[in-house]
Amino acid sequence: MDLGDLLGPLGWTVQVAAAFAIAFFARTVFSPEGKTFAGVARASAVIALLAVLGAAWVVHPAAGMLLGFFGSRAFGNWRAAQPGLVAGLLAAVVFMALGAGWLIYPLFFMGLGWAASGGFGKRERTPEVARPPELPSQVPGVSLSKAAPAKAAPDGRLSGYVQDDRLPADARAQLAALNIRTREALDLLRGQGQQGSEAEYLTRAVREEYAPNAVEAYLKLPRTLADTAPLQDGRTGRALLVEQLELLLDGVQDVLNTALQSGGQDLLTHGRFLRDRFAKSAVNLTDDLRVPAEVKVR
Structure with missing residues (x-):
């Protein structure tokens, strides 16, 4: 008897709880709390517990979010997020043990990329702040005041917005997925010789224009009202951003599916050629080896 049978009627509540746990996991790892060991460990423990209780599927979307988490934290100022990254690696091991074994492959290549980019030897440079010129104290009417630091311009790339704490956690999770899928789609289309195609134009526009424009439009809303005040049909700015x-x-998934079908047709055609080619060869070889019935042994 498995654990699902023991839980009985409560099994469906585990599935519902798993859906909420995914939202909680995304909100945690893509927020400032994702830099802490306790925050990532707590969110991962909830995922692992629900997987053991019967919602085995929950480890797969959580594992996908972990990839976005590593991509956004490890390739920047990773030392500031080191405790959260350690907890994320432990969570990845647990998720793989619970069924998301596929996670080992992207993690391996991501680790190679991280090592190639500097790894442990990479240190963040602290920019030197120019000191204001000293003014003579005897000049009347001159007061020295501390200049306000200039705010850094937002990164227009998807990878930059994934780390932007001004965005809701669910939107950052979607942006992380868009960052991975658009890159995968562009590489796949390039490998199929579809440079300049409509699919490549659409994918590049999603990555470089449509998604950043949606984020920038959301960031223009007042911070205190963006997630609470309705803008259209009762939907807030946050809801509209998530919907877009x-x-x-x-759209990007459709491009990937079409590219998959195109590549699959090539594979199927090659398979038919191999079957026809080697099936005929086997028949000819059998005919050559067959002893004619009219041959008599003397």
């Missing part, structure tokens, strides 16, 4: 990013994710 979901549409973009669907």
